[in-house]
Amino acid sequence: MTVPGWDDVYLASTPPPWDIGRPQPAFARLADRGLFTGQVLDAGCGTGEQVLLAAAHGAEATGVDISPRAIEQARRKAGERGLTARFEVGDATDLGGLGLTAGTVLDCGLFHVFDDENRARYVRSLAAVLPPGGTCYLMCFSDRVPGTFGPRRVTQDELRAAFADGWEVVSITADTFELSAGTPVRTAQSWLATITRR
Numbered sequence: 697m698t699v700p701g702w703d704d705v706y707l708a709s710t711p712p713p714w715d716i717g718r719p720q721p722a723f724a725r726l727a728d729r730g731l732f733t734g735q736v737l738d739a740g741c742g743t744g745e746q747v748l749l750a751a752a753h754g755a756e757a758t759g760v761d762i763s764p765r766a767i768e769q770a771r772r773k774a775g776e777r778g779l780t781a782r783f784e785v786g787d788a789t790d791l792g793g794l795g796l797t798a799g800t801v802l803d804c805g806l807f808h809v810f811d812d813e814n815r816a817r818y819v820r821s822l823a824a825v826l827p828p829g830g831t832c833y834l835m836c837f838s839d840r841v842p843g844t845f846g847p848r849r850v851t852q853d854e855l856r857a858a859f860a861d862g863w864e865v866v867s868i869t870a871d872t873f874e875l876s877a878g879t880p881v882r883t884a885q886s887w888l889a890t891i892t893r894r
Contacts, residue, residue, distance in 0.1 A: 727753045739788040743769040
């Protein structure tokens with residue numbers, strides 16, 4: 697399976713903007729608070745940094761990404777770091793088809809890549825793997841990011857609307873994405889949302 701575009705970015709000599717070679721600080725803070733326990737699923741895991749963070753904190757961690765090259769790199773990292781984690785090639789808008797369930801779902805920079813139709817499909821996909829009482833921690837580009845670099849900007853209202861049916865948006869706070877070397881900017885404003893399944 698090859699995925700033009702998403703797969704090709706992992707062949708470049710410089711990493712894609714979202715691949716900083718370590719977990720995003722916002723997710724490291726969540727892990728340090730003991731929030732990554734039990735079964736944790738990262739939808740759109742890239743090369744696996746958030747998954748490996750969860751595994752290092754004792755979670756039964758799984759990552760899914762549409763890019764086989766990203767998954768290959770994630771599996772290699774797990775081996776090099778001596779961490780046990782599962783990585784699967786799959787479509788985040790059809791997570792139910794993978795037969796996975798998790799008490800915690802992570803989204804580090806995936807929500808903002810979807811157009812309106814696929815955004816709705818993605819939220820339904822999350823609902824298929826996250827049982828009532830489960831939590832999704834989601835970080836996306838915010839509408840506070842100036843200029844046109846990067847993905848679609850997201851407002852707090854859009855987040856609340858996307859998760860209006862069957863979810864509770866517990867909190868949305870301002871945060872910051874770190875970006876890899878070679879990008880026009882090194883950080884970008886984000887929203888970090890805590891969303892629970894009803």
